[in-house]
Amino acid sequence: MNNIKKAAILTIGDELMIGQIVDTNSAWIASFLDQHGWQVTRKLGVRDDIPQIMECMSLCLEAADLLVMTGGLGPTSDDLTVDALCQYFDCKKVWHEETWDRVKEILKRLGREPAEMHKLQCYQPDAAEIIPNDQGSAPGTIFRKGNKIVISVPGVPNEMKHLLKDKIIHLLPKGNPVEHRIIRTAGEGETVIAEMIKDIEASLPTDIKLAYLPHFSQVTLRLTSYNNALKKELDHFEQQIVERLAKLVYGTGDINLAKAIGGLLRERKETIGTAESCTGGYVSHLITSIPGSSEYYLGSVIPYAYELKTSLLDISTDMLNTYGAVSEEVVTAMAEGVRKKLGVTWSIATSGIAGPGGATPQKPVGTIWIACAGPHGTKARLLKLSRDRMSNIEYTAIASLVLLRKMMLDGRA
Amino acid sequence: MNNIKKAAILTIGDELMIGQIVDTNSAWIASFLDQHGWQVTRKLGVRDDIPQIMECMSLCLEAADLLVMTGGLGPTSDDLTVDALCQYFDCKKVWHEETWDRVKEILKRLGREPAEMHKLQCYQPDAAEIIPNDQGSAPGTIFRKGNKIVISVPGVPNEMKHLLKDKIIHLLPKGNPVEHRIIRTAGEGETVIAEMIKDIEASLPTDIKLAYLPHFSQVTLRLTSYNNALKKELDHFEQQIVERLAKLVYGTGDINLAKAIGGLLRERKETIGTAESCTGGYVSHLITSIPGSSEYYLGSVIPYAYELKTSLLDISTDMLNTYGAVSEEVVTAMAEGVRKKLGVTWSIATSGIAGPGGATPQKPVGTIWIACAGPHGTKARLLKLSRDRMSNIEYTAIASLVLLRKMMLDGRA
Numbered sequence: 001m002n003n004i005k006k007a008a009i010l011t012i013g014d015e016l017m018i019g020q021i022v023d024t025n026s027a028w029i030a031s032f033l034d035q036h037g038w039q040v041t042r043k044l045g046v047r048d049d050i051p052q053i054m055e056c057m058s059l060c061l062e063a064a065d066l067l068v069m070t071g072g073l074g075p076t077s078d079d080l081t082v083d084a085l086c087q088y089f090d091c092k093k094v095w096h097e098e099t100w101d102r103v104k105e106i107l108k109r110l111g112r113e114p115a116e117m118h119k120l121q122c123y124q125p126d127a128a129e130i131i132p133n134d135q136g137s138a139p140g141t142i143f144r145k146g147n148k149i150v151i152s153v154p155g156v157p158n159e160m161k162h163l164l165k166d167k168i169i170h171l172l173p174k175g176n177p178v179e180h181r182i183i184r185t186a187g188e189g190e191t192v193i194a195e196m197i198k199d200i201e202a203s204l205p206t207d208i209k210l211a212y213l214p215h216f217s218q219v220t221l222r223l224t225s226y227n228n229a230l231k232k233e234l235d236h237f238e239q240q241i242v243e244r245l246a247k248l249v250y251g252t253g254d255i256n257l258a259k260a261i262g263g264l265l266r267e268r269k270e271t272i273g274t275a276e277s278c279t280g281g282y283v284s285h286l287i288t289s290i291p292g293s294s295e296y297y298l299g300s301v302i303p304y305a306y307e308l309k310t311s312l313l314d315i316s317t318d319m320l321n322t323y324g325a326v327s328e329e330v331v332t333a334m335a336e337g338v339r340k341k342l343g344v345t346w347s348i349a350t351s352g353i354a355g356p357g358g359a360t361p362q363k364p365v366g367t368i369w370i371a372c373a374g375p376h377g378t379k380a381r382l383l384k385l386s387r388d389r390m391s392n393i394e395y396t397a398i399a400s401l402v403l404l405r406k407m408m409l410d411g412r413a
Numbered sequence: 414m415n416n417i418k419k420a421a422i423l424t425i426g427d428e429l430m431i432g433q434i435v436d437t438n439s440a441w442i443a444s445f446l447d448q449h450g451w452q453v454t455r456k457l458g459v460r461d462d463i464p465q466i467m468e469c470m471s472l473c474l475e476a477a478d479l480l481v482m483t484g485g486l487g488p489t490s491d492d493l494t495v496d497a498l499c500q501y502f503d504c505k506k507v508w509h510e511e512t513w514d515r516v517k518e519i520l521k522r523l524g525r526e527p528a529e530m531h532k533l534q535c536y537q538p539d540a541a542e543i544i545p546n547d548q549g550s551a552p553g554t555i556f557r558k559g560n561k562i563v564i565s566v567p568g569v570p571n572e573m574k575h576l577l578k579d580k581i582i583h584l585l586p587k588g589n590p591v592e593h594r595i596i597r598t599a600g601e602g603e604t605v606i607a608e609m610i611k612d613i614e615a616s617l618p619t620d621i622k623l624a625y626l627p628h629f630s631q632v633t634l635r636l637t638s639y640n641n642a643l644k645k646e647l648d649h650f651e652q653q654i655v656e657r658l659a660k661l662v663y664g665t666g667d668i669n670l671a672k673a674i675g676g677l678l679r680e681r682k683e684t685i686g687t688a689e690s691c692t693g694g695y696v697s698h699l700i701t702s703i704p705g706s707s708e709y710y711l712g713s714v715i716p717y718a719y720e721l722k723t724s725l726l727d728i729s730t731d732m733l734n735t736y737g738a739v740s741e742e743v744v745t746a747m748a749e750g751v752r753k754k755l756g757v758t759w760s761i762a763t764s765g766i767a768g769p770g771g772a773t774p775q776k777p778v779g780t781i782w783i784a785c786a787g788p789h790g791t792k793a794r795l796l797k798l799s800r801d802r803m804s805n806i807e808y809t810a811i812a813s814l815v816l817l818r819k820m821m822l823d824g825r826a
Contacts, residue, residue: 014624014635014637016443016456017453017456018447018593019440019445019446019453020440020444020626021440021626022436022437022440023436023439023440026436026458027432027434028432030430031431033432034431034432040432041465042459042469043456043457043458044456044458045455046454047454048624052454056455074603074625075603075607076603076623076625078622078623078624078625115608117604117608117611118604178431190487190489191488194488194489194530195528201490209491211427211428211489211491213434214487214569222427222428222433224427224431276694280697280698280701280710281693281694281696281698281701281713281715282694284693284694284697284715285693285695288694289693289803291768291802293693294717294718294771297718298720299715299716299721299725300717302694302697302712302713302715304701304707304710304713305711308712308755312712342721356704357704358707389704391570391571393698
């Protein structure tokens with residue numbers, strides 16, 4: 001086993017501690033450190049409060065040699081991280097002319113005048129190495145004390161990423177990269193998957209860890225080893241699991257379902273479009289989040305209102321009146337209609353009651369029809385969900401991608 | 414000052430510590446506890462490792478009387494939370510027949526057979542109060558020791574929320590609700606806003622705290638007091654800030670920009686639709702995320718491919734060839750075209766290069782045109798962004814909503 005380098009992450013801000021925003025920074029930092037061979041053993045969140053920030057810094061440094069802190073570097077009165085750092089490292093906050101020059105430069109680029117307030121971010125701890133930030137006003141700082149390293153960067157995500165990636169990581173001691181193998185599946189739950197591979201799991205050496213990460217109708221499996229000597233074994237077990245789970249596996253490594261489907265479409269030189277009612281553009285958003293999706297994604301129609309189902313997709317008023325917009329007949333007609341209208345190989349359609357309003361006695365909230373149309377025909381499915389609006393939308397989008405992938409692989413409706 | 418009740422949150426799972434997923438649970442729990450008068454003073458994240466889980470439990474309980482833990486309750490081998498709880502509270506894991514009955518019941522509803530693996534979640538700590546989970550197999554547990562309370566719930570978001578909201582919160586001592594006033598602005602940055610209200614900020618009593626939360630072209634201001642006697646003062650300062658910032662304020666309290674615009678549309682009995690190219694449905698997704706949006710949102714057209722701009726929105730090939738799809742002329746024609754086609758009062762259009770591909774020397778990645786059309790005409794704006802694809806998409810969507818709101822309030826193009 002290699003000597004593991006341990007890191008901790010401390011996120012600072014009242015907005016995180018009252019749940020006003022979700023902390024996406026610490027996930028990015030954890031993944032970034034992990035890739036560079038630093039094992040994150042502790043994550044802490046704390047309020048904008050100097051004694052509490054200092055206490056949490058101590059708790060982090062008891063468990064790790066590297067601490068990455070984000071947040072609390074803005075120009076407003078609730079930003080206290082620089083003061084906490086100065087007290088922790090017993091140093092002074094001093095005027096940093098280079099930061100002021102940089103701030104003026106950034107403002108000039110934006111066509112704006114420097115204000116008195118912009119000066120506040122130019123006072124920096126004199127015990128720190130100051131790291132210039134090309135994307136915003138607050139610089140990053142690095143403190144070194146004994147074998148401990150403390151890094152402080154702004155909480156603005158693009159600035160944080162820029163500083164760590166472009167300016168800071170190469171200044172740190174090299175870690176020992178951890179080996180992961182990630183296997184992504186869709187269409188079955190965690191328990192079914194675990195049953196399917198239980199003999200493989202039982203045969204894993206103790207140095208290789210298997211984890212299950214379920215999310216809606218997807219399960220991600222992760223094999224991990226901190227022992228570099230086990231790379232071949234990791235490959236071997238990854239292959240065993242991939243073979244066993246067969247078509248349930250949509251990819252390995254850094255991929256999601258939309259990207260996997262994009263890969264299939266690109267390979268086959270096929271195209272896709274959507275007709276979304278209850279998902280309101282979310283399926284299209286998932287598809288177009290993938291760089292290069294314009295190669296295979298042509299477009300969508302979102303006929304949210306009843307009348308637009310007729311005017312945009314030629315669904316007959318008769319059919320709408322007879323079956324209702326949330327029905328197998330209408331969702332099938334939507335999928336087939338948009339496929340024809342956009343001239344795409346494959347189409348996805350959704351129509352349902354995402355909630356909380358819009359329910360009828362026959363069609364409670366969560367009654368959602370999805371359909372996919374392709375060269376071999378059309379297939380529709382009824383979902384009966386019982387979640388909140390956003391989860392219903394998200395689940396429906398994923399389920400429609402799962403259905404599409406299955407049809408693409410099966411080669412028949 | 415009231416006696417503040419302090420809480421901590423501990424999230425468990427390797428997937429969080431290597432950054433494979435973003436921890437959304439702790440934000441929800443923090444907000445939920447805050448609303449119920451529990452101040453979250455510490456948030457920790459830890460790996461699936463029994464000694465580390467126990468150590469982090471201690472760190473949480475040193476700072477708080479209530480600890481809410483999530484994760485690590487699944488049926489697979491990497492789920493170790495129940496074992497950690499048993500060791501921490503020095504108790505035994507015993508068969509819990511009621512949980513088994515409930516698991517069988519849930520599986521029956523799903524039309525599935527119980528497997529051997531499902532039994533693993535039916536062994537529970539004998540020192541805990543077991544809280545039945547109506548939405549999944551793992552129950553919640555409550556431990557009480559001296560004046561400390563420890564709650565463990567599954568990491569699956571809907572199960573976690575269900576257990577805390579419907580089953581657990583009323584079993585806890587009542588906290589002292591904190592008073593917040595939230596003021597939401599769009600269109601100016603943090604520094605400008607802070608300058609505009611600096612005299613009001615300087616006049617705040619020490620018991621009232623003001624925080625700034627910038628996100629893209631939005632800034633949320635939060636006034637907080639832990640002293641219930643200051644409710645009137647909070648209202649007073651909220652009103653002062655709202656009046657000072659005037660049209661920059663799009664709402665107060667639990668609202669976002671899409672919801673605020675929805676409110677305006679509903680009030681005026683007006684409607685909206687979008688024609689999205691580079692945002693690929695994301696603007697539509699933001700609008701339709703709001704419950705009741707079907708009252709004013711009629712639909713969208715997403716002409717991602719060049720040809721669909723012509724076939725779906727009647728943009729002439731001449732115009733496309735002369736100006737290119739990413740141009741003021743085309744985005745204006747898209748906004749006006751979709752407004753007419755869908756018969757809506759207001760429309761939003763986007764066309765640009767979200768990246769990382771698609772750039773030309775004249776139009777680098779991040780060159781994005783947005784336009785809004787309404788009863789008084791059309792307005793277009795050029796954005797020059799320099800972020801990653803997802804941030805470019807998100808920023809563009811927000812900027813287009815900001816432009817729309819401005820036009821709705823100005824009553825002219």
